Amino acid sequence: MHPAPDLPPHAAVWSAHDGLPLLRTLATALIGLEAITGLDGFSLPYPAEAQRALNRTVLTCLLQGAEPPVSLPELLTWCRYRPISDWPLDLPADAVGRTDHLLDPDSGRPTELCHEWADRAADSAANQRDREIIRTALRLCRDCGEEDAYTEFRRLLVNRPVLTSVEFFDVTNDHVLDPVRELIRRIYLPVPASHLRAGAYAGCARCLTLLLPVQDGSWWCERDHCRRQGSAPVGDLWPTEEVGELFQLERPLRQFVTGPGRAETDLEHALITLGLRVRMWPGFDAYDLHVTFPDGHVWAIDVKDWAHPAFLGRAARPVAPEPPYDEAFWVVPEYRVDDRPGYLDIYRRHRPASARGLPLLTDADLIARAAARLRGAPDGGIHA
Structure with missing residues (x-):
């Protein structure tokens, strides 16, 4: 071939x-x-x-x-x-x-x-399960003309990867999420008993996913970013005698939607703190962040929390033109670049010709670039 x-x-x-x-x-x-x-x-x-x-x-x-x-x-x-x-x-x-x-x-x-x-x-x-689910959610929400439903669906997957039985009932009966109710029922699955320790489940205080008990008495978090920061901090505890069945997002969605989504919302918070206006997943998820500067200049940002830079490069494509913007970027969390020598160079080597003008920045570089623009300083050296 x-x-x-x-x-x-x-x-x-x-x-x-x-x-x-x-x-x-x-x-x-x-x-x-x-x-x-x-x-x-x-x-x-x-x-x-x-x-x-x-x-x-x-x-x-x-x-x-x-x-x-x-x-x-x-x-x-x-x-x-x-x-x-x-x-x-x-x-x-x-x-x-x-x-x-x-x-x-x-x-x-x-x-x-x-x-x-x-x-x-x-x-x-x-073959990519996460994209199949997201495409289905987009279609269902578009058919109903409910962009807010899609935005809330994405926030659900990012901020609530674990649900108790009561929370699962509430979510699946939330009228805002009506277009995707059946989809939610399919992607939140019962948590296996392998996550139990002393009759309780534990959530990670940093990334909100479930922790896995390890034989030495510690807990293991499935997120690379969380583990590199040290021992997993135990957040919520869910004793089975109190919560009954617990549900979590299926693994492809935790990997490719929840994880990057945390990076997206962290970036949203940082840019809002700078005084910028931010819309999340605009135009039915045309891209991740629509950022407006005080002078009306607009950035379009897609966040890609991928471990493998060659896969990311091979997936690179121009950012969708609508909603309109003045500049577009792909952004990767800085820890990915720190963890993998040559990450940005590998991305560039594998980027197709159609995306040759698409820069990849770390989140720290993008925030610094935004702050510099607000000060009226030159953008600095950002290489495509």
Whole structure:
């Protein structure tokens, strides 16, 4: 299959490396295994996708003259403790970072990067569950002419990824959310018992998602940004005897909507604090933030909280022209750039020609640029 003609030469060569399909297979298998078994126990026969991942890994190792994993548990040990960069895989230069893992070494759960390999490395956007849900919500709200319903739906997914039974009832009976009521019922799922400790669930005080109990008595947060700030701070506690069933957003939405949404609302708050006017998800989510300066100058901003800069570059596209604006940016949280050497350069190398003029800034750089503009200072060096 020939690469899409819009891809830059550096990105187009990805199709020549046979380690990439294997990583996608592994990531998909790991996420499926977590849903079925919790990744903590197996019996033969293995699930079909897991067996396929093991078979392909063994074959790849043999072709590379390397010792393969002899069982699924050993393959999971590789995924948890062995950086992908140390695997005998044929991968292009920007595919993995030096410390990338498919499973988190502390918790044994799929990393955010693993979810990106499963959901973002696929060629077809139809395979991306989060976009499917968002497109459905947009269609339902547009059909009803209810832009406010869509905005409230997005805020729900960002600010309330966990709901008690009572809250779930209230949300699904909120008339503002009428167009997406049935969709909400499908995307909030019962929380598995693996999240329980001493009969209670715990929420993260920083990112609002559920925490996972770890054997050493600590808690693990699924968000990279949260973990890099230190031990997970316990926020809300939900004893099962008081709340009954607990519901949480399905994982693709927590990964690709809740997480970036926190970055979006943090940026909203910072820009409002500067004295700017901000509309969130304008024009039925044409982009994330519509920012108006006192002189009427308008910025359009899309926030992309992605771990893998090459995936982000390959997904780059011009910001939608409506609602109208004077300048447009993609923005990534600064911690992503700090965590991955060369993040911005990798993004630029993989950005297609149609998005060559789309700058990627960190949130800190964008805030500084906004403050400088308010002072009447030059914008400074922002490279596209």
